Amino acid sequence: MNLLAADLRAFVAAARKELRQQRRYPTLFLGLLFWPVLLPASWVLMGHAYSGNDPAALAAFAERAGSPDVAGFVFVGYAMYMWLSSLLWGSGTALRQEQMRGSLEAVFVTPASRLVPLFGPGVAMLIPMSLTFVIMGVALWAFFGVVPPLAAVLQAAVVVITGVPALYAIGTLFAASVLRFGEVGPVVQLVRGMFVLACGITFPVAMLPLWAQVWAWLMPPTYIVEDLRRILLRGANLADVGPHIAIVLTIAALIALLAVFVFRALETSARRSGMLGRF
Amino acid sequence: MGELRAALAIARKDIRGFSRYRVAVASTVFTPLYQFIIPAFLFGAAFAVNGRQAGLSATLGTEDLPGFIFLGGLVGGLISIAFWGIAFSLRSEMDMGTLEPSWLTPTHHETFVIGRALGSMFWFVLSQAALFAFGIWLLGLRLRAEMLLALPALVLAVFAMVGIAYLLAAVVLLIREANFFVDTMQFAVGTMSGTAFPVTLLPGVLQPIALALPTTYAIDILRSQALGSRPLFDTGLEYVVLVLLTALTYPLGRWAFARAERTMRRRGMLAQY
Numbered sequence: 001m002n003l004l005a006a007d008l009r010a011f012v013a014a015a016r017k018e019l020r021q022q023r024r025y026p027t028l029f030l031g032l033l034f035w036p037v038l039l040p041a042s043w044v045l046m047g048h049a050y051s052g053n054d055p056a057a058l059a060a061f062a063e064r065a066g067s068p069d070v071a072g073f074v075f076v077g078y079a080m081y082m083w084l085s086s087l088l089w090g091s092g093t094a095l096r097q098e099q100m101r102g103s104l105e106a107v108f109v110t111p112a113s114r115l116v117p118l119f120g121p122g123v124a125m126l127i128p129m130s131l132t133f134v135i136m137g138v139a140l141w142a143f144f145g146v147v148p149p150l151a152a153v154l155q156a157a158v159v160v161i162t163g164v165p166a167l168y169a170i171g172t173l174f175a176a177s178v179l180r181f182g183e184v185g186p187v188v189q190l191v192r193g194m195f196v197l198a199c200g201i202t203f204p205v206a207m208l209p210l211w212a213q214v215w216a217w218l219m220p221p222t223y224i225v226e227d228l229r230r231i232l233l234r235g236a237n238l239a240d241v242g243p244h245i246a247i248v249l250t251i252a253a254l255i256a257l258l259a260v261f262v263f264r265a266l267e268t269s270a271r272r273s274g275m276l277g278r279f
Numbered sequence: 280m281g282e283l284r285a286a287l288a289i290a291r292k293d294i295r296g297f298s299r300y301r302v303a304v305a306s307t308v309f310t311p312l313y314q315f316i317i318p319a320f321l322f323g324a325a326f327a328v329n330g331r332q333a334g335l336s337a338t339l340g341t342e343d344l345p346g347f348i349f350l351g352g353l354v355g356g357l358i359s360i361a362f363w364g365i366a367f368s369l370r371s372e373m374d375m376g377t378l379e380p381s382w383l384t385p386t387h388h389e390t391f392v393i394g395r396a397l398g399s400m401f402w403f404v405l406s407q408a409a410l411f412a413f414g415i416w417l418l419g420l421r422l423r424a425e426m427l428l429a430l431p432a433l434v435l436a437v438f439a440m441v442g443i444a445y446l447l448a449a450v451v452l453l454i455r456e457a458n459f460f461v462d463t464m465q466f467a468v469g470t471m472s473g474t475a476f477p478v479t480l481l482p483g484v485l486q487p488i489a490l491a492l493p494t495t496y497a498i499d500i501l502r503s504q505a506l507g508s509r510p511l512f513d514t515g516l517e518y519v520v521l522v523l524l525t526a527l528t529y530p531l532g533r534w535a536f537a538r539a540e541r542t543m544r545r546r547g548m549l550a551q552y
Contacts (some may be wrong), residue, residue, distance in 0.1 A: 034463055042470050046319065049476040050326040050344075052337030057326040064325045186302035193313030203321040 003113075010112035014120025018094070022124060029128070036132045037139040040078035043202055044071045044144060065204040067233040071144035075136055076232060077201040080225045082132045084195050086125050087171040088188045094121035095178040108267075118175060118263055122168050133160070148232040155238050159227045162245050166220035166252035173255055176263035179270040200225050220248045220255075285386040289394025293368070294401050307406040308413075311352055316410065319348045319475065320418050339477060339502070340509035345420040349411060350505060354436060354498045355474040356403055361440040362465040364399030365392055366447035370457045379549050388540055389533060392448055396441050426505040432521060436497035439525040443468075443493075445532030449539035453548075473498050478511070493524040 022029075047070035051057045062068035095117065098104040107117050137153075140146045148156070174191060178184055196202070198212060199221040205213055216222045223244040230236035238245075298304060323344045326334045332342040341347065369391070372378045382388055414420030447464070451457040471478065471485055472494035481489055489495050496517045503510040510517060543549050 030459060038466065038470070042475055043322070045476045045480045046322065047326075048480050049338045050323045050332070050334050052334035054328075054334040054337050056328045057332075057334030057337075060328045061326050186306055189306055189310055193309060196313055197317060202318040204325055207321040207325050 006111075007113045007116060010110075010116045011120050011123075014116050015123035018121045018124030019127065022128070032128060032131055032135060036078070036082050036136045037143075039081075040075045040136065041139065041143060043074045043078070047071075047074065064206050065229075067229060069146060069233050071140060072146045072148070072233045073229060074202060075140045075144075075146070076228045077225055079133055079136050079228070080199065080221050081196060081201045082136070083129055083167060084192055084221060086129055086132070087122075087167055088174060088192055090121070090125045090128075090171070093175070093178070093184055093188065095175050096184055099178065114263065114267060115260065118172055118259070119168075121175075122171055125171075126164070152232050152235070156228050156231045158238060159224060159231060159241065159245065163220065163224040163248055166224070166248050166255065169252050169255035169259055170220070173259035173262060176259055176266055179263070179266040195219065195221055198222065218251075220251050223248045282387055282390045285384075286390050286394040286397060289391055290397035290401065293395060293398030297398075297402065304402075307402055308409045311356070311406075311410060312413065315355070315475070316348055316352055316414070316418075320345060323348070338480075341502070341506045343421075343506045343508075345414055345418045346506045347502065347508070349414050349420055350501050351474040351498060352410065353407060353433075354472065354494055354501065355469045356407060357436055357440050358469045358472065358474070358494060359465060360396070360399040360403050361444040362447060362461050362468075364402070365395045365441070365444035366451045367457060367461045368395050368399075369448050370451045373452070373549070382549065389445070389536065392441070392445055392536065396444065400437075423505060425507075426501075429501040429504040432497045432500035432504075432518065435521050435525050436494055439493035439497070439521070439528045442525065442528035442530075442532035445536040446528070449532075449535040452539050452543055468492060468494065471495070491524070493521055493528060496521040496524070 047061075051061065051070065058068055058070075061070065065073050067073055095104060098107055098117065104117075108114065174184075174188075177187070198208070198216040199205070199219055200216065205216050205222060205226070208216060227236075227241040227244050230241055231238075323332065323335065326332070327344075328334075332344050335344055335347065336342045339347065369378065372381065381391065411420065411422070415422070447461070451461065454460060469475075471481065471489040472492050473489065474494075478486060478489040478495055495511075499511050500514055500517050500521070502508045503514055512520075
């Protein structure tokens with residue numbers, strides 16, 4: 001078996017291991033039913049409080065958000081929030097969990113490529129994420145009566161799939177930092193906070209000051225959320241969001257390269273300083 | 280007197296322990312800012328018409344968006360203390376294996392809860408001061424003298440939350456995995472108390488639960504006296520209900536905590552997790 005095929009097998013094994021661990025803790029899946037529904041629902045009710053059903057207030061929101069549909073706007077934004085959360089807490093902290101269990105060194109002495117433990121756990125997050133999207137869609141329909149056309153949902157699915165590499169690369173870049181910082185829990189909060197504030201999760205990006213908007217448009221989640229809202233709430237199609245998809249894929253490639261580079265540099269440093277086993 | 284000294288010592292120990300984690304200390308300010316205050320402010324501002332909050336005024340009778348958010352966040356912070364700072368911290372002590380030695384000391388076990396409440400209040404006051412300073416500096420939050428009129432409601436809410444913390448501590452000590460329970464219950468109680476939106480917007484089935492929570496009245500009194508918003512009921516009546524609920528919650532919490540403690544000692548669960 002050549003090296004590439006062996007690494008591929010190790011990659012699949014790493015993903016299977018993560019999936020098996022998820023299955024062993026079924027209570028973790030309770031959160032999948034609770035948070036994707038109630039978090040955005042509470043923000044929709046906040047929107048009702050702020051609008052007071054006043055036509056002028058709703059028109060002002062529509063002008064800034066590009067859509068008068070407050071519930072749809074919030075749920076799409078929160079879908080990205082849930083995606084980022086599971087990415088940063090899941091694959092983003094996978095190396096840290098190996099470190100805490102004392103198995104990181106053991107994994108690193110196997111002949112498999114170092115990129116396997118770095119990229120492998122991310123695959124396992126795709127299943128809970130897909131479930132989250134489905135649950136949010138059902139909640140949006142059941143509680144707020146918002147049902148986007150099937151064609152729009154399918155096109156939105158394409159945007160999500162093309163966004164996977166970018167989000168995956170962000171999670172991987174973050175995961176690599178474990179080798180330098182060790183405890184990353186507070187950093188997860190910080191990074192997630194940055195995304196929440198910059199990427200138009202719960203409010204239109206247009207509400208940010210200009211300098212912050214420039215930063216926002218350097219982040220792939222901003223494009224993905226905006227494209228999903230355009231397709232699901234404003235009737236745009238894939239051709240309309242094509243340039244954004246190209247930008248997201250380009251940024252994804254750059255971040256993935258950066259993640260590999262950072263990981264190699266930090267791994268070398270961690271092996272010299274003996275940081276791998278410390279926590 | 281001895282119990283008071285013990286409570287202060289527990290509070291001091293908690294303050295010292297938490298202050299060693301500087302990022303965690305910073306996150307007591309940063310997390311509410313990014314999770315609630317700034318997004319809620321910008322979300323609300325997106326509904327503004329010519330700089331005026333006509334929609335909020337129609338809902339609540341006040342246009343003071345920053346005041347609405349920060350006062351909701353203030354009571355939300357108190358709720359968070361009861362759930363995480365007090366109830367869940369007993370669980371952490373259990374995980375670290377120090378609950379048994381602590382409970383073998385002659386200090387009353389209820390005093391541990393009071394000590395943790397005092398320690399958490401220290402960080403609560405500091406973080407709220409930082410958050411309000413941020414609000415005044417960047418979000419146009421204005422403090423008014425009338426806010427002081429709502430202080431009795433806030434003090435009552437603190438007592439009610441200590442009672443609820445006893446109740447929660449009882450549950451947390453008895454169940455194996457408390458993280459999800461504490462997280463979801465904190466969100467549910469905060470949301471149903473009206474920290475982020477008026478309880479009148481809740482689905483009908485949840486409104487009776489909201490009206491049974493002391494924090495609902497504390498927030499409503501706070502907002503009506505500090506911002507001039509329309510209260511749910513007459514403010515005097517809300518005070519009466521708040522006093523009654525606090526008087527009920529505190530002994531109920533103490534009773535539940537004592538029952539849980541007895542159960543754990545009988546079953547030898549103190550060191551199990």
